[in-house]
Amino acid sequence: MLKVGVIGFGYWGPNIVRNFNALKDSEVTRVCDLNQASITRIHECYRHITTTSDYRDITGSPDIDIVAVVTPVFTHYEIARAALLNGKHVFVEKPFTSTVAEAIDLIEIADKKGLKIMVDHTLLFTGSVRKIKELIDNKELGNIYYYDSTRINLGLFQHDVNVIWDLAPHDLSIMDYIIEDRPIAITANGVDHFKRGLEDVAYITIYFENNIIAHFNMNWLSPVKMRTTVIGGDKKMLIWNDLAADEKIKIYDRGVNIESKEGVYKLLVDYRSGDIWTPKIDMTEALKLEAEYMIDCIYNNITPINDGNAGLSVIRILEASLLSIKNNGKMVNL
Amino acid sequence: MLKVGVIGFGYWGPNIVRNFNALKDSEVTRVCDLNQASITRIHECYRHITTTSDYRDITGSPDIDIVAVVTPVFTHYEIARAALLNGKHVFVEKPFTSTVAEAIDLIEIADKKGLKIMVDHTLLFTGSVRKIKELIDNKELGNIYYYDSTRINLGLFQHDVNVIWDLAPHDLSIMDYIIEDRPIAITANGVDHFKRGLEDVAYITIYFENNIIAHFNMNWLSPVKMRTTVIGGDKKMLIWNDLAADEKIKIYDRGVNIESKEGVYKLLVDYRSGDIWTPKIDMTEALKLEAEYMIDCIYNNITPINDGNAGLSVIRILEASLLSIKNNGKMVNL
Amino acid sequence: MLKVGVIGFGYWGPNIVRNFNALKDSEVTRVCDLNQASITRIHECYRHITTTSDYRDITGSPDIDIVAVVTPVFTHYEIARAALLNGKHVFVEKPFTSTVAEAIDLIEIADKKGLKIMVDHTLLFTGSVRKIKELIDNKELGNIYYYDSTRINLGLFQHDVNVIWDLAPHDLSIMDYIIEDRPIAITANGVDHFKRGLEDVAYITIYFENNIIAHFNMNWLSPVKMRTTVIGGDKKMLIWNDLAADEKIKIYDRGVNIESKEGVYKLLVDYRSGDIWTPKIDMTEALKLEAEYMIDCIYNNITPINDGNAGLSVIRILEASLLSIKNNGKMVNL
Amino acid sequence: MLKVGVIGFGYWGPNIVRNFNALKDSEVTRVCDLNQASITRIHECYRHITTTSDYRDITGSPDIDIVAVVTPVFTHYEIARAALLNGKHVFVEKPFTSTVAEAIDLIEIADKKGLKIMVDHTLLFTGSVRKIKELIDNKELGNIYYYDSTRINLGLFQHDVNVIWDLAPHDLSIMDYIIEDRPIAITANGVDHFKRGLEDVAYITIYFENNIIAHFNMNWLSPVKMRTTVIGGDKKMLIWNDLAADEKIKIYDRGVNIESKEGVYKLLVDYRSGDIWTPKIDMTEALKLEAEYMIDCIYNNITPINDGNAGLSVIRILEASLLSIKNNGKMVNL
Secondary structure (H helix, E strand, C coil): CEEEEEECCCCCHHHHHHHHHHCCCEEEEEEECCCHHHHHHHHHHCCCCEEECCCHHHHCCCCCCEEEECCCHHHHHHHHHHHHHCCCEEEEECCCCCCHHHHHHHHHHHHHHCCCEEEECHHHHCHHHHHHHHHHHCCCCCCEEEEEEEEEEECCCCCCCCHHHHHHHHHHHHHHHHCCCCEEEEEEEEECCCCCCCCCEEEEEEEEHHHCEEEEEEECEEEEEEEEEEEEECCCEEEEECCCCCCCEEEEEEEEEEEECCCCCCEEEEEEEEEEEECCCCCCCHHHHHHHHHHHHHHCCCCCCCCHHHHHHHHHHHHHHHHHHHCCCCCEEC | CEEEEEECCCCCHHHHHHHHHHCCCEEEEEEECCCHHHHHHHHHHCCCCEEECCCHHHHCCCCCCEEEECCCHHHHHHHHHHHHHCCCEEEEECCCCCCHHHHHHHHHHHHHHCCCEEEECHHHHCHHHHHHHHHHHCCCCCCEEEEEEEEEEECCCCCCCCHHHHHHHHHHHHHHHHCCCCEEEEEEEEECCCCCCCCCEEEEEEEEHHHCEEEEEEECEEEEEEEEEEEEECCCEEEEECCCCCCCEEEEEEEEEEEECCCCCCEEEEEEEEEEEECCCCCCCHHHHHHHHHHHHHHCCCCCCCCHHHHHHHHHHHHHHHHHHHCCCCCEEC | CEEEEEECCCCCHHHHHHHHHHCCCEEEEEEECCCHHHHHHHHHHCCCCEEECCCHHHHCCCCCCEEEECCCHHHHHHHHHHHHHCCCEEEEECCCCCCHHHHHHHHHHHHHHCCCEEEECHHHHCHHHHHHHHHHHCCCCCCEEEEEEEEEEECCCCCCCCHHHHHHHHHHHHHHHHCCCCEEEEEEEEECCCCCCCCCEEEEEEEEHHHCEEEEEEECEEEEEEEEEEEEECCCEEEEECCCCCCCEEEEEEEEEEEECCCCCCEEEEEEEEEEEECCCCCCCHHHHHHHHHHHHHHCCCCCCCCHHHHHHHHHHHHHHHHHHHCCCCCEEC | CEEEEEECCCCCHHHHHHHHHHCCCEEEEEEECCCHHHHHHHHHHCCCCEEECCCHHHHCCCCCCEEEECCCHHHHHHHHHHHHHCCCEEEEECCCCCCHHHHHHHHHHHHHHCCCEEEECHHHHCHHHHHHHHHHHCCCCCCEEEEEEEEEEECCCCCCCCHHHHHHHHHHHHHHHHCCCCEEEEEEEEECCCCCCCCCEEEEEEEEHHHCEEEEEEECEEEEEEEEEEEEECCCEEEEECCCCCCCEEEEEEEEEEEECCCCCCEEEEEEEEEEEECCCCCCCHHHHHHHHHHHHHHCCCCCCCCHHHHHHHHHHHHHHHHHHHCCCCCEEC
């Protein structure tokens, strides 16, 4: 039975506590939060859990095996570092850290100490993303042409990060997971409408080797919520609408074969338009699977798909996006 | 009665002929096409129209008042120039010309000769765009935050222009028409998956004074067709889905009021979510209204909303997009 | 502070307990269930609530003011009767009773004793139905032509009632609430595909004075879930899609004006097709409002909109539907 | 080359003329219409076609092989009879005739004379219905539970028939085509809101042997147009949305297995929810295929799927629906 200490019990923390607590091989024993109301809520629901307002009571406790860091991003490094140095495995909310340097430092400490880092890229554990991964691994889509994501809604404005740091980690972690090729460069554009120094509408384009292109449309000022990803391959194409109640993923047997003969008018294009298929998606709660997987990785010494390096890949792109946006969309090599 | 000569009777030419021919104040008298099958089709449907395979029979004819140029873009300049020099008004398919220099030259000739240029920005005459223009002019949306367009489909691959030159002119002409502020810079990114030297997936971001941002997602490799534009304002927001049968425009009484007090945690955000309104859209054929308007502009010496300068605005952006894309998304000032 | 005893803690009971318990003027003090697992769940979540497996411990308790009956329909009469005879107000799950006679008996007892009956027609308290009621009361739709409901899904098969008794009470209670005119006759048709004596696909048509017609399509064997109601009036028309995330109600400024002159070919029809309007819907939990309203009705001696007579109206139609369906869709007067 | 005479050139007639005229084995030689504007339109488009205002110039002409009857339903019998008696094959608009007796008489004449009757059940020749037929014939859906059709819109009010005679023939002809079992009884309900003696909102329920049930919802007063059919089988289920641009048919691998053991609480229900599949639909114009098929049936002496008996099946149900509706939804045996 692994003992879990959870730091941060605001919006997402209660889900972390609930899931680690419900597993047969783990148990949440202590929770930290600065907010008295949060502390009260814990006591109401979980009589066996003790609480504290000092995270060091968790990172330094000899009775805890896993520290879950569910705090604002700028605090991740300090807390996770303390936990690792005290020999704890860490489960860190995304985005992993505020900088690439911080991420590298945490990874090195964990490696040296033989500890696991898991970054909470929850969406990787949804039925939808697991199905997409399976389709791509099985070459159902063929070679990937592009990955095009729209993640827009009205608010919630964050006070410490821009819309890219808020919304892109979801899609970047998925892109990183399902596309084997490596991103080589990024451009980012955006606007800060409220003069806060934080963009509320932004766009990222990522170039890969092999001519794959990825694009991300992020917006805190959209009248409607959209969570749509289009993935085009040379065999098939796919649309994932995460807000659909019933048909989240559609696979289109559509494509184009092009032969470009000499001369501008010798273009031979053959369009293919076949059936559409909507696979059944497993609806198990993603966080439940992720928590189970964490335990499994520790017990069986498995490197998580969402380990520190996966977290670092996302931070590398986020950091590059800040540089690009400050330089008017200049391309930044990764 | 104005006499119209139409050059090009391929995909779009027949619509031009039909509409100018049906007006009470204009009549198509001659059509030019290089393709014998097109010539045969004309004779079948329009007994009074004479045909030719040499465009100079139209641009040089003393009996023709308006020359409609419905040919590939790289031929627009030569043909429109010949028509203007012979004292004809011209109606030119979009995009207006291949270069900014060509567009400026045509505008200067027309100005000097007191002739009208109308660029066929057809969508400006749809009920949807006229309604959007009316809403924005009446300040229904308030100050504009962003203009975000998605225009994607499977094919049709063009053999002489990239996806931006093919699809963006529609949206750029609309953006130019409905947003009063002036674009100041552009970045473009894209990929050519078939090694033809022509991008098939591309993205444009345009910056305006006053922090407006515009974005265009264009794709010839999408499994589904989408024609969606989201326009956010500080009072209301709007979604235009041009493919919807019945509810093309929805206006959302939604928005956000933000007060950013000192300190990162002092953000006061107030979200507003009210009614949605779907105005009735006039379904008159856009090209019919546009052709009528051309006649009206000539008779009453009105400067068309889609005159040479409107065409030039679009070409300026298209030309800049080529420069930006060649320079890895570098920002190009307009 | 009114004390509430809840009988039945299966699928819906926990919601009843949670809502009555959260109000400032009521408190759930005792819960009855035959199932030991349910009893355990209560103790886990609500330390102050006592439990029993004998409903008479609640209906006969001197400390209880309101008895909530959340049990299978065939038990409602016995339990509610016991509660009323002991001077308790009752909150009864829908459908109210198994027969018209039972409903009338309960109403008479309550009247005699000055007690309130509230039938749990929860949907009446949704933002959607309250908005529809308001629109119809304000004559926004004009005179009603028809009420057409589709409520279909895959399962859940009930073991003691047919698909009409399972699904129709929702819509019948709404129809009864929003249409002022009185139903005068009903026909019902349906099929039992599994030879259980209980129809799984069924249709009801209800005739009103003034030529209003209502129709209900119910199906436990549909591949998809639909919850759609169309209401046509002579001024406007309305579609309520209860499954829509964001635009549950749309009001169409559409209609038809007909003058039927003498002779078959003298029909003058004028179609009107105007704007569509999607009002904002209040998303407060319906059951919370209903529970509050129960307390308010008791304290201020208000007759609930969903009182015993409202419950009786629904049972009258359900009972008539059984008669009609047994007689091959014969019209049954109400 | 078969010569076709077309009687009636109003709304649908031009499509009949265009299609029979475009085939290589048939040619429209004469058209009849009472309206001078229609006659003018024919001369504009088809120089070789002669016209008349007396249908007997067509039914009695020695040069005509096929007579297409595209007139109001109450005239079908007289015209088709004249054509058959003169040895012409007939193509008759739906509904076939005004009464069962008329239909039987025409069938007998055609049989005696060895002539073909084809009733214009156009939808049978759409890619969608051909695909549904193929799926059902291949037992993809298994045994059919129900057929549920919604065909509603705003107008067009007919002046001589009610909404059932206007809209139901489409769906009845499809039902008759794809369901092998025979309907045994029907009930119909409806309301005439404009006191014209013609229902504008109506519902039909049809019972089959083997517990299949079919239901039809027809409405001229709906704010929106719907053309949706749900077909449930014990293996799979299907939804056909004829208005969908891209995904007209969806096949759901969903269903339910029920074992009803002794006792009300012994119900064992197993729900199955698998993939969804959207087959590609052939988009060839249905009327083109139907016209070709007519020629083929004549040349090769094939009995059309939409012969006089198919037309009669529909008329039998329509006639029974009138009887049922006049008798308050009384069940009428077929």
